[in-house]
Amino acid sequence: MNLTLKIWRQVSPAKKGKMVSYHVTDVSPDMSFLEMLDVLNEKLILDGDDPIAFDHDCREGICGSCGLMIDGVAHGPEQATVCQLHMRSFSDGDVIDIEPWRSGGFPVVKDLVVDRSAFDRIISAGGFISAPTGTAPEAHATPVPKKDSDAAFDAATCIGCGACVAACPNGSAMLFTASKVAHLGLLPQGQPERDERVLRMVGQQDAEDFGGCSNIGECSAVCPKGISMETISRLNHDLLGALRAGAVPAS
Amino acid sequence: MPLELFTVGEPIADTKAPTDVPVPQMWDERKFRARLVNPANRRRLSVIVVGTGLAGGSAAATLAEAGYRVKNFWFQDSPRRAHSVAAQGGINAAKNYRNDGDSVHRLFYDTVKGGDFRSRESNSYRLAEVSAAIIDQAVAQGVPFAREYGGLLDNRSFGGAQVSRTFYARGQTGQQLLYGAYQALERQIGLGNVETHGRTEMLDLVVVDGRARGIVVRDLITGQISTHLADAVVLASGGYSNVFYLSTNAKGSNVTAAWRAHKRGALFANPCYTQIHPTCIPVSGDYQSKLTLMSESLRNDGRVWVPKERGDDRDPRQIPEDERDYFLERKYPAFGNLVPRDIASRQAKNVCDEGRGVGPTGLGVYLDFSDAIERLGRSTIESKYGNLFDMYNRITGEDAYETGMRIYPAVHYTMGGLWVDYDLESNIPGLFVIGEANFSDQGANRLGASALMQGLADGYFVLPNTLANYLADGPFPKVAADHPSVVEAETAVRAQTEKLLSINGTRTVASFHRELGRLMWDLCGMERSDEGLRKALDRIPEIKHEFWTNVKVSGEQGVFNQNLEHAGRVADFIELAELMCVDALHRNESCGGHFRAESQTPEGEALRDDENFAYVAAWEYTPDGTPPVLHREALEYEYIHLAQRSYK
Numbered sequence: 001m002n003l004t005l006k007i008w009r010q011v012s013p014a015k016k017g018k019m020v021s022y023h024v025t026d027v028s029p030d031m032s033f034l035e036m037l038d039v040l041n042e043k044l045i046l047d048g049d050d051p052i053a054f055d056h057d058c059r060e061g062i063c064g065s066c067g068l069m070i071d072g073v074a075h076g077p078e079q080a081t082v083c084q085l086h087m088r089s090f091s092d093g094d095v096i097d098i099e100p101w102r103s104g105g106f107p108v109v110k111d112l113v114v115d116r117s118a119f120d121r122i123i124s125a126g127g128f129i130s131a132p133t134g135t136a137p138e139a140h141a142t143p144v145p146k147k148d149s150d151a152a153f154d155a156a157t158c159i160g161c162g163a164c165v166a167a168c169p170n171g172s173a174m175l176f177t178a179s180k181v182a183h184l185g186l187l188p189q190g191q192p193e194r195d196e197r198v199l200r201m202v203g204q205q206d207a208e209d210f211g212g213c214s215n216i217g218e219c220s221a222v223c224p225k226g227i228s229m230e231t232i233s234r235l236n237h238d239l240l241g242a243l244r245a246g247a248v249p250a251s
Numbered sequence: 252m253p254l255e256l257f258t259v260g261e262p263i264a265d266t267k268a269p270t271d272v273p274v275p276q277m278w279d280e281r282k283f284r285a286r287l288v289n290p291a292n293r294r295r296l297s298v299i300v301v302g303t304g305l306a307g308g309s310a311a312a313t314l315a316e317a318g319y320r321v322k323n324f325w326f327q328d329s330p331r332r333a334h335s336v337a338a339q340g341g342i343n344a345a346k347n348y349r350n351d352g353d354s355v356h357r358l359f360y361d362t363v364k365g366g367d368f369r370s371r372e373s374n375s376y377r378l379a380e381v382s383a384a385i386i387d388q389a390v391a392q393g394v395p396f397a398r399e400y401g402g403l404l405d406n407r408s409f410g411g412a413q414v415s416r417t418f419y420a421r422g423q424t425g426q427q428l429l430y431g432a433y434q435a436l437e438r439q440i441g442l443g444n445v446e447t448h449g450r451t452e453m454l455d456l457v458v459v460d461g462r463a464r465g466i467v468v469r470d471l472i473t474g475q476i477s478t479h480l481a482d483a484v485v486l487a488s489g490g491y492s493n494v495f496y497l498s499t500n501a502k503g504s505n506v507t508a509a510w511r512a513h514k515r516g517a518l519f520a521n522p523c524y525t526q527i528h529p530t531c532i533p534v535s536g537d538y539q540s541k542l543t544l545m546s547e548s549l550r551n552d553g554r555v556w557v558p559k560e561r562g563d564d565r566d567p568r569q570i571p572e573d574e575r576d577y578f579l580e581r582k583y584p585a586f587g588n589l590v591p592r593d594i595a596s597r598q599a600k601n602v603c604d605e606g607r608g609v610g611p612t613g614l615g616v617y618l619d620f621s622d623a624i625e626r627l628g629r630s631t632i633e634s635k636y637g638n639l640f641d642m643y644n645r646i647t648g649e650d651a652y653e654t655g656m657r658i659y660p661a662v663h664y665t666m667g668g669l670w671v672d673y674d675l676e677s678n679i680p681g682l683f684v685i686g687e688a689n690f691s692d693q694g695a696n697r698l699g700a701s702a703l704m705q706g707l708a709d710g711y712f713v714l715p716n717t718l719a720n721y722l723a724d725g726p727f728p729k730v731a732a733d734h735p736s737v738v739e740a741e742t743a744v745r746a747q748t749e750k751l752l753s754i755n756g757t758r759t760v761a762s763f764h765r766e767l768g769r770l771m772w773d774l775c776g777m778e779r780s781d782e783g784l785r786k787a788l789d790r791i792p793e794i795k796h797e798f799w800t801n802v803k804v805s806g807e808q809g810v811f812n813q814n815l816e817h818a819g820r821v822a823d824f825i826e827l828a829e830l831m832c833v834d835a836l837h838r839n840e841s842c843g844g845h846f847r848a849e850s851q852t853p854e855g856e857a858l859r860d861d862e863n864f865a866y867v868a869a870w871e872y873t874p875d876g877t878p879p880v881l882h883r884e885a886l887e888y889e890y891i892h893l894a895q896r897s898y899k
């Protein structure tokens with residue numbers, strides 16, 4: 001099939017960007033979306049043009065590197081990462097808009113590449129259980145009900161891609177933060193730091209350039225790992241609990 | 252073997268393992284003999300860690316926690332994206348929770364046997380010994396392993412093991428273990444104990460007065476080239492499967508850090524030991540950029556077959572039973588579809604070479620679930636493998652409940668890597684290598700679920716002890732920023748970068764990478780022969796020459812330039828490929844992942860040659876155009892009896 005791509009080009013953070021049109025021909029339906037961009041890039045290189053920068057690594061939906069707005073939808077038409085999207089989801093003659101994540105919290109580095117280090121800083125603020133190497137008790141010392149451990153796993157599958165932020169009209173990082181709060185808060189090992197964790201993570205989230213959460217649910221609708229809105233309720237529950245227990249908000 | 256391919260140097264006599272005590276006591280003994288660093292002195296000692304995968308992430312977190320000043324480097328945007336995140340199946344540990352006869356000794360035995368008697372007993376034993384503590388550590392961090400209804404951890408049997416010792420977190424074990432290490436690392440970053448350098452690529456090693464003292468890096472966003480110095484350097488940069496272009500590794504996985512260290516004097520051991528995984532989704536076209544692994548567990552219920560007739564391109568459902576060849580069941584009646592990875596892979600290749608492969612490219616075999624679905628019901632198959640069938644459907648557009656899944660082998664893991672001693676230290680003092688980047692524990696073939704175990708064993712438990720022993724002599728004299736070794740390394744990196752950008756030829760980097768990969772797959776892949784390897788060794792220097800005279804790399808140095816990153820990596824893969832072929836050619840035996848056509852039994856099975864090849868081949872780099880030097884480390888088996896594998 002033949003397609004027209006309108007792609008966001010931006011040389012560097014300081015320079016202004018713009019949409020540029022490209023025509024791609026002979027696209028196979030079995031190609032992945034990123035392979036289609038690879039083919040375009042090889043052509044651009046041979047023509048002496050600057051290839052399109054985009055993040056990717058595993059190309060199997062698990063590292064969280066890739067992320068594009070495709071026709072205004074984070075990761076495109078399938079609820080999966082863009083590296084898992086195949087061209088059979090498109091038709092001959094389509095015009096496709098391709099843009100980077102757009103959020104104050106994710107400044108553009110180049111073209112379709114953004115800086116998501118704010119996510120790491122949120123984890124760094126409290127998204128962990130303090131368990132210095134070598135201090136761990138025998139793994140079977142604390143049984144964990146299967147239901148809790150399964151629910152913790154569901155929350156823990158977040159890959160940190162940032163689609164939730166990109167999809168949110170407020171640019172909120174709530175689904176991301178909540179997934180870690182829920183994962184660790186559901187496990188017995190996570191209890192001692194539970195109050196402090198949520199306060200510090202939310203505090204850091206507010207200190208970054210993310211908007212507030214107004215429970216619209218656009219995040220969960222695009223999340224490639226299907227993280228549910230319930231995780232946000234869990235976060236709010238923990239936050240209230242911590243504040244009620246007399247904790248002082250970190251921000 | 253003609254002399255010009257390589258020369259032979261001094262053998263390696265000592266690996267620093269305390270061999271004066273029996274193997275079960277060696278690690279305790281080594282820890283006891285190792286010198287300690289007073290906690291107050293640790294602040295004055297700095298360590299560079301390259302990598303944030305299971306190995307690098309766990310090491311950086313543990314060293315920072317111990318009080319050393321850690322400088323951590325990685326090339327992705329976040330440490331959480333290291334390729335370890337993609338591991339699916341599980342992690343082994345000798346916990347014997349199932350009371351099924353497992354023990355440290357059995358895991359040790361399985362590792363040495365699985366490695367086809369080409370690993371060191373001392374290292375393999377230690378790996379088995381520390382495995383149990385890894386699970387404790389991960390659980391304490393909140394890694395959500397699968398559990399049973401009673402709340403205790405679940406185990407499964409993996410990769411043909413006869414005991415259930417594999418811990419798993421659905422099909423995302425690597426992800427969850429990596430996040431455990433990543434969160435521990437982020438905690439240390441938050442405490443100010445780690446200096447971070449994300450989106451930064453190591454391009455050279457700085458050796459001063461015989462010690463590894465720093466690295467030269469390129470900031471991938473600004474293009475700035477700079478040097479970072481420390482008292483020791485730890486490489487945890489992963490494996491080199493991408494020398495084959497198509498592999499199950501992430502696109503950015505590379506050999507650059509290890510290769511540049513090799514060019515500075517670090518020995519590269521057993522480069523030809525690569526592992527090919529039998530159950531991957533076949534290539535669909537020329538644009539293919541990577542291969543996707545389907546979990547090995549599928550072979551528990553799927554039956555592998557191809558049509559008996561060549562060129563039979565009927566819909567598989569129209570091919571009657573008696574016109575199908577269930578070749579694994581036919582050749583290996585005892586193990587059937589569950590034969591080890593290397594055997595399943597090679598047999599698939601053989602039937603495709605005979606012209607009986609299936610699918611649009613003829614490079615595929617069926618993995619058929621129709622019998623299992625009939626026997627167990629679709630819902631059972633769905634609950635066991637639903638996510639894999641979905642993934643298959645997403646990639647191929649086909650429904651494997653209805654028609655045979657198509658699979659083909661793909662390169663998956665590299666057992667070779669930088670040579671290290673028992674302390675995980677290379678032959679360059681102060682350069683330590685951990686995880687898949689070293690060669691140490693897996694021999695000629697790795698057992699399923701043992702790479703995650705090794706990465707975490709190295710980073711959490713082994714390195715922190717052995718590195719302390721080295722650092723006890725530090726801090727080492729300060730290295731000036733204008734020290735000749737620093738200036739020389741930085742100048743070399745700049746020159747290479749400028750050279751790549753100035754060639755301005757007519758071929759893309761990717762086209763060279765594809766050509767190299769194809770050549771390696773054909774001639775140094777599942778089956779290697781004297782003739783084929785010599786052909787490859789004729790061709791690789793030509794590819795190298797053409798690359799350096801005709802590649803076209805776009806853009807400039809001082810900016811974000813992914814094409815330039817790729818170019819540097821491909822340049823190193825080309826050089827590595829040559830050493831792999833020399834290694835494969837010199838090892839005229841079949842062992843583990845290395846199958847030499849000249850060394851097989853009358854039935855076509857791998858034939859090891861213990862008399863001549865029971866050694867580690869550690870290669871020394873020599874400047875361009877001169878043959879590498881082989882250093883042999885003899886392997887002795889005191890605890891496990893050498894035997895030929897048989898799966899008939």
Ligand SMILES: Cc1cc2nc3c(=O)[nH]c(=O)nc-3n(C[C@H](O)[C@H](O)[C@H](O)COP(=O)(O)OP(=O)(O)OC[C@H]3O[C@@H](n4cnc5c(N)ncnc54)[C@H](O)[C@@H]3O)c2cc1C
Pocket residue numbers: 301302303304305306307324325326327330333334335336337338339340341342424425451452453454487488489490499500501504505507508544663664685686687688699700701702703704706
């Ligand atoms: C699809 C797949 C499934 C697997 N499943 C399993 C399994 O079920 N069980 C199992 O035991 N094993 C499995 N393996 C193998 C296992 O995942 C790897 O061997 C292991 O994770 C490697 O860990 P590592 O820490 O050594 O390296 P990696 O995780 O590859 O990390 C490398 C790190 O080094 C950094 N780096 C690399 N080069 C440079 C450079 N030049 N400069 C700066 N930084 C650099 C990277 O940024 C990264 O942080 C699987 C592998 C694959 C591909």
Ligand code: SF4
Pocket residue numbers: 157158159160161162163164165175176179219222223224225226227
């Ligand atoms: S919550 Fe979902 S969309 Fe947001 S970062 Fe995690 S995986 Fe991506």
Ligand code: FES
Pocket residue numbers: 055056057058059060061062063064065066067081082083084
């Ligand atoms: S490239 Fe890893 S999730 Fe898409």
